[in-house]
Every structure is written in structure tokens, then in C-alpha cells.
Amino acid sequence: MSAALFLRHVRALTVRQLLALWRQPWFVAITLVQPMIWLLLFGALFKRVVELPGFESGSYVDFLTPAIVVMSALFSGGWHGMGWINAMERGLLERFLVSPVSRAALVASGVAQQVVVILIQSLVIVGVAAAAGARLTVAGVLVTLLVAALLGAAVCALSDGLAFVARQEETLIGAVQFVAMPAMFLSSGLMAAALIPGWMRDVVRFNPVDWAVTAARTTTGSGVDWSTLGVRVALLAALGLACTAVATRAVRVYQRSV
Amino acid sequence: MDRAIEAHGLEKTYPKGVRALDGLDLEVEAGTIFGLLGPNGAGKSTTVKILTTLTRADAGEARVAGHDVVRDAARVRLAIGVVGQKHGVDPDATGCENLVLQGDLYGLPPRDVRRRADELLARFGLEDAARRLARTYSGGMRRKLDVAAALMHAPRVLFLDEPTTGLDPEARAAMWQALEQLAQEEHVTVLLTTHYLEEADRLADRLAIVDRGRVVASGTPEQLKSELHGDALVVELAEESPRALEAVSSVRSVREPSLAGRVLRARADEGARALPSVLAALEGAGVPVATATLARPSLDDVYLRHAGRTFAEAEEVRA
Numbered sequence: 225m226s227a228a229l230f231l232r233h234v235r236a237l238t239v240r241q242l243l244a245l246w247r248q249p250w251f252v253a254i255t256l257v258q259p260m261i262w263l264l265l266f267g268a269l270f271k272r273v274v275e276l277p278g279f280e281s282g283s284y285v286d287f288l289t290p291a292i293v294v295m296s297a298l299f300s301g302g303w304h305g306m307g308w309i310n311a312m313e314r315g316l317l318e319r320f321l322v323s324p325v326s327r328a329a330l331v332a333s334g335v336a337q338q339v340v341v342i343l344i345q346s347l348v349i350v351g352v353a354a355a356a357g358a359r360l361t362v363a364g365v366l367v368t369l370l371v372a373a374l375l376g377a378a379v380c381a382l383s384d385g386l387a388f389v390a391r392q393e394e395t396l397i398g399a400v401q402f403v404a405m406p407a408m409f410l411s412s413g414l415m416a417a418a419l420i421p422g423w424m425r426d427v428v429r430f431n432p433v434d435w436a437v438t439a440a441r442t443t444t445g446s447g448v449d450w451s452t453l454g455v456r457v458a459l460l461a462a463l464g465l466a467c468t469a470v471a472t473r474a475v476r477v478y479q480r481s482v
Numbered sequence: 483m484d485r486a487i488e489a490h491g492l493e494k495t496y497p498k499g500v501r502a503l504d505g506l507d508l509e510v511e512a513g514t515i516f517g518l519l520g521p522n523g524a525g526k527s528t529t530v531k532i533l534t535t536l537t538r539a540d541a542g543e544a545r546v547a548g549h550d551v552v553r554d555a556a557r558v559r560l561a562i563g564v565v566g567q568k569h570g571v572d573p574d575a576t577g578c579e580n581l582v583l584q585g586d587l588y589g590l591p592p593r594d595v596r597r598r599a600d601e602l603l604a605r606f607g608l609e610d611a612a613r614r615l616a617r618t619y620s621g622g623m624r625r626k627l628d629v630a631a632a633l634m635h636a637p638r639v640l641f642l643d644e645p646t647t648g649l650d651p652e653a654r655a656a657m658w659q660a661l662e663q664l665a666q667e668e669h670v671t672v673l674l675t676t677h678y679l680e681e682a683d684r685l686a687d688r689l690a691i692v693d694r695g696r697v698v699a700s701g702t703p704e705q706l707k708s709e710l711h712g713d714a715l716v717v718e719l720a721e722e723s724p725r726a727l728e729a730v731s732s733v734r735s736v737r738e739p740s741l742a743g744r745v746l747r748a749r750a751d752e753g754a755r756a757l758p759s760v761l762a763a764l765e766g767a768g769v770p771v772a773t774a775t776l777a778r779p780s781l782d783d784v785y786l787r788h789a790g791r792t793f794a795e796a797e798e799v800r801a
Contacts, residue, residue, distance in 0.1 A: 236583055319631070
């Protein structure tokens, strides 16, 4: 298949999903409720946590903002597979699979749509954080958007892969509930790295959520820590590609059982 | 003769051990409407899924529009249109958007996409609803949109998996009419699965009767029916009685008697003459009769003869 046709497929399928979302904007609004609670209530509740020795940040909202953007991307990506389960029940997935569309284009369109949604959600969160007094830099916001999109893309692909294999909503709901919150707590998102208990730190180092959060915070110090940022971004991009490949394989598993 | 579809020895067992296909053979001539008739679970949908490249057979091979469904799946996909059992309409898109998406997926020249979409919307009487979300459509409209989408790229072979299941009688009649017209005008080969005998009888040029994953009989509806010489006698007994079969077997003009519960079936060259003897024999054996009917052979009788059970019984087994 030609690259032009592949891109046409991805574009057409992405636009389809974005149009559907555009027609029910309340859905995007609802997904923003949780991040707002974290940012505004949790942020206010733990405001004085920065006074603990080991916290380098002067303001907890400054510290928390990139983490909430990343958390939002994590949940948003995690739920994406629900759309495919819906498409299976409606017979839409079958329609796509008997058409010339490649499995890779199907998965890529889902990821592309998710990235657009994550960017919009992230901008809203950043805007509210700024209104709540967070001091943000343009570089900081751009890097945060980038890592949120990369992590969200990887999680979205994983969620899609699980959807294709499990084919039922319950499994996906269980997986998101079971993985997302612990992944958040096992990172330096909500608490300074220096204050995380020793036994947790080994896990934290291998947690992609932590890669994203630490990458986003590389711009807050004096000057950008390019090497940390570069490594984290590369890791997240590699993870995204790997997850996309897994999801593409998962479509084949789905086809074997229909 | 040009064959649009050829399948030989298709076998498929699903992960849970359900044997869906057990050596199914099929040949469909180009330009005809071919009906796959069978009860739910006979293997019709699995056959369609294999022929449309959605899934693969465990054994056997198939060619559609001249291409192997496994080795040349990409070419098969371009040549076919598919209307699945679950209608593949996107409810969150308008009728027009559904068709335009389909045009993009099949790589139609962008300037032709809208024109073809409008043409098909008009042909299926959906112009007025074109800009409405498909979720507001009635069942019959959605099914029409589904068929329209499958036709966007002018496929050579069209698969319709139970196109009228779940439609009310009025919508079903409208769909039949649309399909008949389609076959005349679009020069497309149609493979249609159905568990409605009436539908197969009306639409199909040729049909194959499928039971337990195999084709048990095939031919034109007329051929299949004329294989059954004579009329069908159906006698409903007032109560179950094992003696009924024996009593009827003693009537000489009657053939192939069978008993299922309280329903006794048999064939006779001249049904009207045989019926009094049958009733007399049953009365003589002390078997009370509730109703007796006489009918020209139907596809249900064809099915009974080849599958060894009635359609209703086969459906019950699945349920």
C-alpha cells in the first residue's frame, strides 16, 4: 500500500473519531473533572508539603501541574480502548477490517485522535493551573505537552490492544482501575523524588509515568537539563512505538476469534 | 463459466471447540444472486467471514473475484462489498459522512467521493436524511445506508449477511425490492445469507442449504423443491402418540413419514387423495388429530429432507 493511501486512511479515521467527540463536547468536559479536583483540591490540601526538607520547588501548584497533565493523559489514554469495544459491538470494526485499511492505520488513527484530545485537555489544565497561581514558562508547557502526548499515545495503544484481545468493557475498566492510580503514586508526580520511600524508588525508576513527570520538570530549574529530557523523551517515544506494534498484533488476535 | 466465488473444503473450529464449518464447498457464478440458507449457527456467517477476509479458515481454500482470500487478501478486499450482520453504520456520523468515509477507505478519487455518495443516497431514498446523524435513523434506513456504504466502490461481489434480520415486515419488503433492483442494475454478484426461507425463495437465483457446517443441497429454488415429488402433508396430533408413525406408514400412497413431537409429516403424489386415508389410519389406531394441512413443497420441506430436521427444530437446538 502506498504511503499516501495509508495517510489518507489515518486521516479519514481520525477525523471520524474527532467529529464524534466534537458532537458531544460534554464527554471531554467530564474527563476534565478529575484532573481539576486533583489540581485545585488536592493542590490546596497539600499546599504546605513543599515546606518539607527535600522539596526543591517553592510552590506545590508549580510542582503539581505537570503531574496532573500527565495523569490526565494517562487516564484519557487508558479509556481509549472503550471506543474500539463500542466499534466491535456496532460492527464498525468488522467493516474496517474487510476494507483495504491496514491494521496499522486503524491503530494509528486511534492514537492520533487520542493525542489531539490530550493536547486539548492539557491546555485546559495548564490554563486553570495558571489561573490558580502556577508560574509556568512557555518551554515548560511545551515540554509537558510533548511528554503527555507521548505517554498518552503509548497508554492509548496498550488500551486498544487490550480491547482487541479481551473484547469486553469490564476487563478494560478493571485494568485502568488497577494500573493507573498505582502508576501515579509510584512516581515523583505528587511527591518530591527525595522524599519517596527507598523501597519504592526502584519501581519509580522504571515507571513511564515518572519518566514523563521528570522530563516535564527539567525546564523548571535554572536552565533546561537537556540530557535528562532527551533520554526520557526517547524512552517514551520508544515505548509508544512498541505499544503501537503490540496493538497492531492484537488486531490479528481479534480476527482469529471472530 | 465465470465463477465469482469458489470455496473448497472450508473448515473452522472456534477456540471454545465449536465446529462452525466442516468441509463446506461453494461455487457461485458471476452475476447471480446466490443464497446461503440455513438456521442460526449452521455456519453461514462463518463462511461469509472467511470469504470476506475477516477471519481465516483452519483448512480448505477459497477464491473471490479470482483472488485467493488468504494470499491475495488485499485484492479481494478491493473487489468486495460487505454488509455484516451487525450493521456497520457509525451512529455518530451523518449518512453522508458514513459514505464519504467508506469512499476514503477504498481510495476512491476524492472528487468522485461526494458524487457517488449523493448518487447512492438518492438510490436508497435517503437524500432527505443525508445530513442527519445515523443514530436518528430507523432500522430499515440504517440497513439501507449499510448497503449503500458497501456499494460505494462499485464492488464486483457483494456479501449480505442476513440483510433483513431484525427488520419489520414492511422494511423487509422494501429491502427485498431494493436488492432485486440492485442486482439488475449494478451487475454485481450477490452472496446472501438468510434464515428466512421466503427470502431465499424470492431473491436467490441459486441456493445452497447449509446444515452443521456443510452444504447439504444446492440448486435453484425450483430444482430443490421439485426434487420433492408431490405434496407435503402435515398433521398435528392432539397429543403425542408413538403409534401415529406406524399407522401412517401403512398407507400405501404416503412416503417419507416422520414424527417430531405432535407433528407428523409425510409426502404424497396426490395429497388430496392421500389425506382421507391418512386420517382414517390415524383414527383406526386411536390417535386423535388436531389439524391437517396439505401444501406444495416449500424450502422448509427441502431443508427437512436434507438436514433430517425442520428449520424450527434446528433453530431450537441452537437456542
